[in-house]
Amino acid sequence: MSAQPEAPLLALREVGRDFDVSPSWLERMLERAPRRTLKAVDAVSLDIRRGETVALVGESGCGKSTVARLIVGLHAPSRGDIRFDGVDMADGRSAARVRRRMQMIFQDPYASLNPRWRVARIVAEPLRAQGQIKGNTAIRTRVVELLQQVGLAADDGDKYPHEFSGGQRQRICIARALSAHPEFLVCDEPTSALDVSVQAQILNLMKDLQERLGLTYLFISHNLAVVAFIANRIGVMYLGRLVELAEARTLFQWPRHPYTRMLLDALPDLEMSGRPRTPVAGEVPNPLAPPSGCAFHPRCPHANARCRRERPAMSAWGEGAPVACHAVEEGRLPV
Numbered sequence: 001m002s003a004q005p006e007a008p009l010l011a012l013r014e015v016g017r018d019f020d021v022s023p024s025w026l027e028r029m030l031e032r033a034p035r036r037t038l039k040a041v042d043a044v045s046l047d048i049r050r051g052e053t054v055a056l057v058g059e060s061g062c063g064k065s066t067v068a069r070l071i072v073g074l075h076a077p078s079r080g081d082i083r084f085d086g087v088d089m090a091d092g093r094s095a096a097r098v099r100r101r102m103q104m105i106f107q108d109p110y111a112s113l114n115p116r117w118r119v120a121r122i123v124a125e126p127l128r129a130q131g132q133i134k135g136n137t138a139i140r141t142r143v144v145e146l147l148q149q150v151g152l153a154a155d156d157g158d159k160y161p162h163e164f165s166g167g168q169r170q171r172i173c174i175a176r177a178l179s180a181h182p183e184f185l186v187c188d189e190p191t192s193a194l195d196v197s198v199q200a201q202i203l204n205l206m207k208d209l210q211e212r213l214g215l216t217y218l219f220i221s222h223n224l225a226v227v228a229f230i231a232n233r234i235g236v237m238y239l240g241r242l243v244e245l246a247e248a249r250t251l252f253q254w255p256r257h258p259y260t261r262m263l264l265d266a267l268p269d270l271e272m273s274g275r276p277r278t279p280v281a282g283e284v285p286n287p288l289a290p291p292s293g294c295a296f297h298p299r300c301p302h303a304n305a306r307c308r309r310e311r312p313a314m315s316a317w318g319e320g321a322p323v324a325c326h327a328v329e330e331g332r333l334p335v
Contacts, residue, residue: 007086008047009184009216010071015080016240017041017066021288038287040066042240043080045314050183053210053217055231055248057224057263059284063240064220065107068186071218072104084184100130102184103177108193109169113161119172120157123147126180146175150205167198174205178213188220203230224267228252236260239287239295242314246321256323258300258333294326302327 022028022035041063048054056064069075071082073095082089084102089095103126106112113122123143127133133142144154150171161169170190177185187206191199207230209215221227227234227248234251236244236259244257255261282299285291293310297303304326312324320328327333 006049009050009085010046010048010218011081011083012044012046012067012071013081013083015041015044015067015070015077015082017063017070017075018078036288039240039290040287041070041077044237044240044242046235046242046245048184048216048218050216051210051214052232053219053230055219055221055227055234056237057221057227057234058237060222061284061287062237064237065188066240067237068104068188068218068220072102072186073099074104100180101182102186103180103182104186104188105170105173105177105190107189109166109173110161110193112173113169115161117160118157119147119159119161119164122161122172123157123176123179126176130180132180142179143175146179147172149178149209150175165198166194167201170194170202171205174202174209178209183214184216184218186218186220189222190219191226192221192223199226206230224263236263239284239290241295241324243296243325244321244323245314250321254320256320256328256333257296257325258302258327259296262299294324300327302332304332 017040019038019040020035021038023031023033027033028035044067046054056067058064066075070077073089084098087094087098089099120140120143123146124139127139127142133139143157147154147156152168152171152175156164161172164172173190191202194202203226206217210217217230219227219231231248234246234248235242236257238259244251244255244260246256251260252264255264285295285298291298292308294300294303294307294312297307300307307326310326312326312329314322314324315329316322317329
């Protein structure tokens with residue numbers, strides 16, 4: 001009898017988030033304009049297993065950061081279901097208990113640290129808020145342990161954020177995120193504001209912490225080179241929807257969706273393979289008035305009448321990973 005597959009730590013089912021971006025009531029009355037709704041995230045389904053790193057990639061405005069904020073509770077979903085370790089995150093009391101097991105690392109280490117607080121107070125803030133450790137001595141000991149864990153010195157706790165470089169500030173953010181012993185970290189472009197050499201240091205630190213502490217990551221990025229290094233699986237988003245989800249190695253060696261292929265073709269060809277390349281062309285459509293059918297069809301060289309008319313479903317056509325593309329389903333893409 002085969003063993004049952006382990007339930008995912010995090011499960012999203014048809015999750016969506018709408019934002020009302022209408023002008024004021026007076027402007028709408030004067031211009032006789034209707035309300036305007038932006039679908040920032042539309043019907044995203046995703047499982048994340050314990051101990052793995054799943055990355056979401058895509059151009060700016062594709063909805064990947066909104067997905068991150070939905071997971072940690074900074075936004076409430078307009079529709080769909082989010083479950084963490086089997087707990088429905090729409091259930092306020094139960095969600096409050098399990099949300100302590102997740103933390104978020106933000107994009108800008110310069111803006112996400114209070115400049116008026118010393119580092120020790122910043123790192124200790126989650127400990128005091130959640131009441132996991134009592135007493136100033138115990139909290140101080142834990143702060144020193146966390147700073148050393150991310151490669152900083154114990155004396156750094158007495159300094160202010162402006163006394164550190166960008167990479168060191170991001171280490172402080174990681175220490176703060178780890179202070180309450182989380183299992184799941186949502187990392188919203190944690191290296192995009194850093195120099196390339198510092199990015200490598202932070203990524204190596206995150207991989208080391210994951211191995212030592214058994215962490216699970218959702219990693220948000222627009223940099224495919226970064227996610228190739230850190231991710232086990234990669235989801236590609238376009239205009240609020242997930243269009244491809246695959247193992248990292250599979251996605252880079254055998255991309256299926258035309259948008260994924262264009263993103264990869266925009267990377268420098270260090271091996272000088274000489275294969276034909278199609279760089280990302282065109283502009284992302286206005287999300288307030290998305291195209292009919294497949295949202296990518298205005299930029300897709302393989303689009304036909306069906307693509308313009310019918311929105312593709314996310315499915316594992318053939319033997320590959322799930323992809324939302326009529327051209328893949330019909331075998332119209334070149335190998």
